[in-house]
Amino acid sequence: MIVNRLLFIIVQSPDAQAVAKALTQNHIRFTQITSRGAFLNLGNTTFMIGTDHTTIPSILSIVEQHSQEREILAQRGYTTLHPDIYAYPTTVLVGGAIVFSLPVERYIHLI
Template sequence: MKLIFAIVNKDDSGAVQNALTKKKFSVTKLATTGGFLLAGNTTFIIGTDDEKVPEVLSIIEENSKKRTQIVPSSIAYGAGLSSAYPIEVAVGGATIFVTNVERFEKY
């Protein structure tokens, strides 16, 4: 048995959740915040049999799209002077961790 942690952009979380539950995967959904852009994410926790992991990963990949976003950044010139300028960063997609489960019980 495996435990999958999938961190997905909040814009993709509804599609990921719908696709997983449509295929009868049980998911726990947590609202999380990323450290880099301080943007909203959703972390899914999914427990499944080893042989179903590729299907879960495929569903997440199909429903989590990378895209670019313009965010403000700033540069300091010294003596208290700074300027803000926009930069383009990649957002979306998914970060996934798959771990072994030593024991599973459901009451």
């Protein structure tokens, strides 16, 4: 297997199971890490995928099909940059996916 790209794909926790199932069904190997966003303190899942650059479009298509954008109400207010200003709960868009693609200089599989 040629690995020349490393993808970090961050999806919302409600979408993680569907994304993982679809990647598995398409024989795409991945490492899954539970993560949390700092701004809204919501759960995420980060998928790490070592792949060849030619398979990236199909991986992105799978992630796009199984990652939903949704509007949520930020239940808790949060402090702003100024200590005297308090932001009240508001609706925000979350979901979809964030993808980082990094070049891989060297890939070694130890057995």
